[in-house]
Amino acid sequence: MSDEADLTAIPDDWYRRAVFYEILTRGYFDSNNDGIGDLQGLKSKLEYLEWLGVDCLWLLPFYPSPMRDGGYDIADYMSIHPELGSVNDLIEVIDGAHSRGIRVIADLVMNxxxxxxxxxxxxxxxxxxxxxxxxxxxxxxxxxxxxxxxxxxxxxxxxxxxxxxxxxxxxxxxxxxxxLNYENEEVVQAMLDVVRYWLDMGLDGFRMDAVPYLFQADGTTGENLPAVHTLLRRVRKVVDGYSPKRVLLAEANQWPADLVDYFGQGDECDMCFHFPLMPRLFLAVRREQRFPITEIIAQTPELPAGCQWAIFLRSHDELTLEKVTEEERDELVSEYSRDPRMRRHLGIGRRLATILQNEYQLAELLWALIFSLPGSPVIYYGDELMMGDNVYLGDRDSVRTPMQWSPDRNGGFSRADFAQLYLPPVMDPVYGYEAVNVESARRNSSSFLHWMRRMIQVRKQYSVFGTGTLDVISCANPSVFAYVRAPGSPAATATAMSAGNPTSGGSGVRGQAGRGPDGPDTSQGSGGPDRLFDESYQQVRTVENPVLCIHNLSRFAQPAELELAKYAGWMPIELLGRVPFPVITEGSYPVTLGSHGYYWLELLDYREQQEQQE
Amino acid sequence: MTESREQALGSSFVQEAGEGVGTVASLREIACKAVSRQQAAEYRPSGESEPVGLGTAQANGEFDVNDVRVPENLEIVDTVVLSPGRPGLLDVMVRHGDTLYHVVVGLRAPADEARFFADCGSPVLGLYEDSDGLAVAVDALDDQEMVTALSRFILGSSGIKPARRLPHGLTGTVRKEAFDGDSAVYVIDETVMCTIIRSLTAGKNPGIEMLVALDDAGFNNMFAPIATWTRGGYDLGVLQEYMPGTSSGWDVALTSLRDLCSAQCAPQDAGADFAPEAYKIGEMLARMHLALDKAFGRYRMDMAAFLDGLGKWMVQGATDGDHAGAYQCIQLLGEASVPFYQVRLHGSFDLNSVRRGEYGWYLGRVVEGASGGAPLFFSPLYDLATLLLSLHDVALDALAERDPLSAGEVGRLVEAWEDRNGRILIKGYLNVAGIVGIVPPQVEYFDALLHLMKPAVLNGGLPTTSDSS
Structure with a gap:
């Protein structure tokens, strides 16, 4: 049972540290057995979402719609699709989420x-x-x-x-x-009214769909025009009138240099999806080289203060391949969607699990990258289970099948007749609901779901993942990608430390013995490694330390020598198992990684202890 | 500094100074020890192809700086105080026989705490005295603080490009990138690469000359020079921009081959298909040749002399290549009436000469000491040939890693890999606008000349004089 969370105690830039979870309401849980998921159903699953540890829900469009484009064709901005419930139902979802320290944002289709x-x-x-x-x-x-x-x-x-x-x-x-024609001020005002309406209901922000296309001009491609940014600044001004802080997350499938414009001077959107990064993660593991990733990171500009990227592996849309070269697109398509039915527009219509052919180790590696690279991770519902897809469904429905809750009928999604379901659940022997479901995964502590939960927990303990700098580490092995996430500005660090995290009940981490102020006293250790857990270590633990992240993009075991002279005398401690690694010296630091292996290593300044030992 | 540490340092000095502890050495003796350390850095036990490093040589008893005696034909040519006081830097040119050495002596106060690089043996050269008093002389190139100070000195020297001035200076995280008797390469703050030339050649150092010329000609695929260090007509060092996290072309190619051998499919279907990289390397090589052409000009190649020399070499027992095919090429080119050109070349351009970074491919290390040889002017297809042979070598390496029982099948895959990437590399090379002005535009001549470059390379060099006359 969770304590009531006080969202006002959370810093304004909460989204920079948050883990987002994208939900298709009609696909999540059906409370009234009509075959379609609804808001009451979502409300009944908030306990699961709190257990998982996500910080913010992103709800796909819930507005009245003829549903010819998954709800992105909105017929009424100020209401809820009757199949999903009512405005009151949404308010209950929002309030329920808030009581668990979870925020809620929703799609806003302005274009x-x-x-x-x-x-x-x-x-x-x-x-x-x-x-x-x-x-x-x-x-x-x-x-x-x-x-x-x-x-x-x-x-x-x-x-x-x-x-x-x-x-x-x-x-x-x-x-x-x-x-819509935004040259018409009436349209602008109508849309601002929509924004106010939902913020008044308690929504914590919006995912702004298709913002680059809001205006047109002769002789241009009709994308990213200056007028778009003028309008976004007006929207942001309205949003900034609300407290606690609400977030604007832009969906703009553009190159990084163009994407950064959507942050303005910190007066437009707070967040943008980093679209070009996503296909390059897949390309990097295919090529077993880090360069597709490092190239796009090198091209990614600095963000204005308070802004953040949203990074992801999959979403409700196709795995878009717009922002790769023709050649790279061919490579990705030939690797990840050999069947033409899997191809959608300029992308691949598959879920993560099926793209990776259910390779859990590779999925862990990709999530380790997403959880540790600069940006707030966005998890598409079901990917925490390694849910599959159904490419024989039309358009992008392949990845919008019902959430699989249990091995029961209809995957525990609904008690309606199978034929009534909005889409059939996945039923094949590998990804079908009888094998892949929340109930079974929760019972099995070795499941992928538990791994995801654990990673989210660990990530939350280190604000460097959200607000830290990125320092790529030299390594001659092209298959190994290593970087250090180090504390950002002192102000950011102080903010992170003082505000804590409401879902963990305070500034420490619940359930992590010996590491929070309420944990057992472990200061009675004797010499050697036990000294790491004495009082001085406890003090060190409350300080934000850098985290070294090392990833093997190859399916073969790899050695690597990392140039870490800057951290000579520091001791790496593996984050998941808390096992100390050899102290870093001025020479190169050798590591070996298993197939698609990764390490997250907290770096503790051990120089003083070393000198004392000497 | 704690007492125990001071004692340790003191006893080390006693040990390292050897006999005559407390005896002040002359600069000539100091310089001689530094030169002998430099020579010992090239020590190779029998059967070894690579030097084992000074530290190992010393540990194995193969070298002891205390055993060094100053030979009569060692003379100090030039001495300059780069930084007075303590710690201080003294730059010395020393001639021993035909070789001119460049040593940098660090001068530390006896109580100084020094941080030497690991496995450098003992860098302490002895006690020295100057107008600032007594000092412990150390080989500065094995002292981290000294290396950083030296880099700052070079940064402040003339030749710096204002646009590349480092706004935050150098803070001092320094590591050795390469180190031998010829040159020492360091990376500082993972942002700057410092090369100190240890064995000098009269006139311009070919590597530094090429680096600066490429930069001036607008070639971007390299670690641009920031500052050069020259004195008395000798190039002593260079600072370059550095990009961390690059991987050598060899490593990237090997990754591709290992993936292919495991996937056992056509090279173009393998995940780590090297073709896109091969294409880019080809493009980069062409751009480099065009930049070298712009910087140093192009000259008519004495094709007759080349063909004659090559023919003689092959008769004398060249062991590789298709001789029949080569003789046909010799005949074809001998009858050609079109001009063939030569330009300044890299000379040993292979997969280890290029590095893959975030923004693409970069020229790796080009600056060497005297062992680097004289500038090379020849057909640009020579560089292309060395690169293609490198593809062959890495393919053989990958094959050697596999189970010999599967050599037949894997061998075919590897051969297909080499063939495909070689073709695509050439395609990338020829795709660059302007390159056909330097290489023969006629396909048959291009192919024939490239074919002949391979035995030329395999036979250990060029059969004609490699100069620009």
Missing amino acids: HTSDQHPWFVESRSSRNGPKADWYVWSDDDKRWPEARVIFVDSETSNWTWDPVREQFYWHRFYSHQPD
Whole structure:
């Protein structure tokens, strides 16, 4: 049973340390047995989410919608899809999450609406009506030819003819998702009202969908225009009027140099997804070389103060391969989606487990990277279980199958008749719900789920993972990727130390014997390694220490010699097992790693103790 | 400093100073010991291809600085105080026989605490006295603080490029990257590479000359020079930008081969397919040749002399290559009426000459001491040939790692790997605009000349004089 968490006690930049969890509400848990997951169902699973240790839920669109694009075609911004529940249900979810120290953000689709939205219905009905100019209309389809078609599988043009208005309307996505016209101030105000509405309900922020495309201009690609940033600053101003701090997380599939614009001077979005990093993680393990990762990191600019990347392996969308070269795309497609059915638009429509062919060791390595690289990790629901997918479902539904809770009927997702389910659960012998489910995984302490939980716990203990600097360590072996996450600015460190983490009940870590202020007294050790657990060690433990992260991207065991002279005299302590490693010397530091192995090593300044021992 | 540590240091000085403890040595004696340490760094026990290092040589009793006696033909050519006082730096040029050595002597107060590099043997050269009083003379190139100070000195010397001035200076985390009797290479703060030339050549050091020329010609795939150190017409050292975390081309290629041998599929289907990297290396080599052409110019190659020399070498018993094919190439090229050009070359360009970093491929170490030899002018296809042969060598290495019982099957894979990456490397090379002005544009001549470069390399060098005349 958790204590009530006081979210106001958490620092404003909580999102820089948070672990996010992406949820498809209709796929999570069905409370009323209609075959569709709902908000009450989600509320009933908050205990599991608290147990897992995530800090913030990201809810995919829950608005009324014809559901032709997974809910991203919104027909009413101020309501909840009746299949999912009601606004009151959402409030209960938010309150329930808050009581467990978990925040909740939701998708906000600013760029377009459904063609069923009353705004569009009205706009198309008349060229002169009050909402005539709320969308982007044209007499021909010749304008803005430089703007690329995004959904190449299903659309051939960004213009579609409307037989009602007898004009073309602009849509960067599906033709049933007309783009709003933000040149019209009324549209801006309407959207700001939407923002206020949900923040008043208690939402902790938004994931801003498709923000690069909000404006168009002649002679441009219609992406990342200055007007987009002007609008985002206005949205941010509204959001900043709320306390505790709310977060804006931008979805902008752009190169890092363009992505950083979405942070503004710290006055636009607080977070952005680092899209280019994600495919490069997969490329790196395929090539067994760190360079795809280090290249993109080297191209990633510094962030303004208080901003953070969101990093991830998979999401509700395809594994997008937009931000890789043609050649790299071919490589990834040939490795990870040999069946053409697995390919979606410019990406791969598969879950993590199936992309990796259920290789747990490789999955651990990739998550170790995600949990330790700069950025806040985002876990797609079910990936903590290594859930599979169903590529025979259409479009991106392959990765949106019901959450697998138990080996019972329908994976414990719903007691409805199987035929009623919004999508069938995965049922094959390898990934099917009878084998892969929360209940079984929770019972088995060696399960992947327990590993994920443990990693989240460990990550939380070290704020360097969220706010620390990144210092890549020299290593001649191309398959080994090593770096140090070191404390950032003293202000950031002090903030992290004083505020603590509400889900762990204070500044220490619950359940970690000997390491928190409430842990047992271990100061009675004798000489040798036991001295590490004496009082001086306890004091050291409350100080933020650097963490050395070493990863083997190869399926073969690898040796590596790391240049750690900067830390000569420091002692590495492995984070999971707390085993001390040999003290670092001025020469290169040799390590060996097993297949896809990794180490997280806290670095303790042992120089003084060493001198005393001498 | 604790008493026990001081005692230890003191006793070490006693040990290392050997007989005549407390006897002040002359600069000539100090320099002689430094030179002998430098020579001992090249010590190779019989059967070993690589030097074992001074520390090991000393531990094995193969070298003892206390046994050094000053030979008559050792003379101090030049001495400059780089940094007076204590600790201080003294830069000395010493001639011993035909070789001109460059030694840097560190002067420490007797009570100083020094941090020497590991496995450097004993860097203490003896007691020395100057106008600042008594000092313990140490081989500065084995003293971490001295190396950092020396790097700061070079940084402050002329030749620094303002855009590359280091705003935070050098704080002093220093490690040895390479070290032999010829040159010493250090990495400081993982941001700067410092090369000290230990055996000098008259005139420009070819490696430094090439480095600066490439930089001036706009070649980007390298660790750019920050500052050079020159005195009396000799190049003594260079500071370069350094990129941490690079891997040699050899290691990257070997990773690819190991992946292929395990996956047992076509090279293009293997996860760690080397082809994209091979292509980029080819491009980089072409850009380097174009930059060298821009910097040093191009010259007509004496094809007749080359062909004649090569033909004679092959008759004398060259053991590798397809001789029949080579003779046909000789005939073809001998009848060619088009000009063939030569440019300044790297000369021993192989997979260990390039390093893969975050932004792509970089030229590895180019600065060496006197052993590096004279500047090389020849057909650019020579560098290409050494690189292709390196692909062959790494393929053989990978094959040697495998179970001999599977050699046949794996051998075919490895051969396919070499063939594919060789072709793609050439493709990358020829893809760079302007390169066909230096290499023969006609495919048959290109192929023939490249074919002949391989036996030229395998036969241990070039059959013609390698100069720009």
